Amino acid sequence: MIDSNLxxxxxxxxxxxxxxxxxxxxxxxxxxSTFLLKHAHDLLGDSVIAVTAVAPNHAPDEIEExxxxxxxxxxxxxxxxxxxxxxxxxxxxxxxxxxxxxxxIFSGLMSHPTLEGLVLADGTNVxxxxxxxxxxxxxxxxxxxxPLREAGLGxxxxxxxxxxxxxxxxxxxSFACLASRIPYGEEITTDKLTAVYTLEKLLRERGFNQxxxxxxxxxxxxxxxxxxxxxxxxxDFMNEIDETAKTxxxxxxxxxxxGYKMGNMNK
Numbered sequence: 001m002i003d004s005n006l007x008x009x010x011x012x013x014x015x016x017x018x019x020x021x022x023x024x025x026x027x028x029x030x031x032x033s034t035f036l037l038k039h040a041h042d043l044l045g046d047s048v049i050a051v052t053a054v055a056p057n058h059a060p061d062e063i064e065e066x067x068x069x070x071x072x073x074x075x076x077x078x079x080x081x082x083x084x085x086x087x088x089x090x091x092x093x094x095x096x097x098x099x100x101x102x103x104x105i106f107s108g109l110m111s112h113p114t115l116e117g118l119v120l121a122d123g124t125n126v127x128x129x130x131x132x133x134x135x136x137x138x139x140x141x142x143x144x145x146x147p148l149r150e151a152g153l154g155x156x157x158x159x160x161x162x163x164x165x166x167x168x169x170x171x172x173x174s175f176a177c178l179a180s181r182i183p184y185g186e187e188i189t190t191d192k193l194t195a196v197y198t199l200e201k202l203l204r205e206r207g208f209n210q211x212x213x214x215x216x217x218x219x220x221x222x223x224x225x226x227x228x229x230x231x232x233x234x235x236d237f238m239n240e241i242d243e244t245a246k247t248x249x250x251x252x253x254x255x256x257x258x259g260y261k262m263g264n265m266n267k
Contacts, residue, residue: 002164006157013151014043017096020119022047026109026144028058029066032123034169035158036159038146040121041075050075051115053105055082056190057090057179057195069169080112087188095134095184100175101136106142121145127154160192173210182215195248197222206237218251226259 002010017023017040025037027050033255041048052066063079070077075215082105086212103173110120124146139146141186148158155174159228162170181196197215199220206226214221222241232255245253 002161002227007150007162009151009153009157010161013039013147013153016147016150017043019043020047020121020145022049022117023119023121024049024051024078024109024115026106026122027066028123028175029062029069029171030123030175031162031172032125032148032158034069034125034167034172035051035162036103036121036124037069037075038165038167039161043072046076048075049078049114049118051078051080051109051120053080053082053109055105055194056087057101057188058179059175059200061201062175078112078114078123080109082108086188091188092189093179093182095129095185095186096265097179097188098133098135099138101179102138103142106139106144110142110144119145121147124149124260125153125155125158125222142152163178175243181213186215186217198248199241199245199253202241207265212260214256220245220250220253221256222253222258223258223260227257227265229259 021039023044024158025033025040025048027033027037029052037048037050050066050070052063054063067079069075086104088170089104090097092098106122107122109115120143122134124139125148128136128149153161159170178193178197182188182192192215196215199213199222200211203213203222203224208224208231210225210228212223214223242253
């Protein structure tokens with residue numbers, strides 16, 4: 001059951017989307033872009049295409065889930081591989097890395113011949129302003145539309161709308177690109193991205209849904225929700241984490257006793 005306030009926002013979103021002749025939705029497989037894509041496709045049908053960037057800082061299983069969703073929903077889906085030198089352009093990892101990354105990725109999407117003449121929209125919502133997100137500047141410069149934000153939709157609105165549609169993604173944990181696990185100023189490498197992805201994937205497979213593995217040189221700093229900490233302290237499980245951490249290049253694995261917090265690396 002959708003309340004009247006949310007329904008007004010959804011009606012506004014529909015009006016915004018209806019003003020586009022054809023639209024490409026930048027689709028990561030996350031909660032926000034999934035809702036935007038689903039709502040747009042239900043409204044506009046074949047005038048909508050999903051487009052997903054394939055880059056080394058994007059988790060492979062997120063891309064696989066994006067592909068599966070579009071297949072299940074019958075939505076046309078375009079995968080755009082970033083150039084081979086993509087990682088080199090963000091490897092120095094400055095504080096505005098997200099700006100540089102978004103500029104490269106969305107420029108790559110917009111230049112793809114399949115998307116010529118289409119509006120390109122992303123899943124930015126009103127709650128994104130609460131965190132440090134220099135990438136939004138790049139989207140504004142490129143003319144990328146953010147209809148969820150324009151309609152006044154926040155994360156709780158989006159989850160509630162997805163739940164009403166019966167889509168299990170409604171309670172999917174928030175995610176971010178793998179480069180966000182590496183402190184600003186420290187080099188981003190394929191090995192580091194693979195290391196944090198491998199450990200995070202193992203944690204999720206063991207039932208820890210909201211996780212981050214921060215890369216601090218020899219140390220993997222693991223963030224989980226405070227309420228999940230009791231089940232972490234199983235000797236066999238901790239040994240498995242320790243062994244996996246060493247396998248992917250860490251000397252030590254440590255649990256952050258402060259727990260997971262969005263934007264921890266932006267402080």
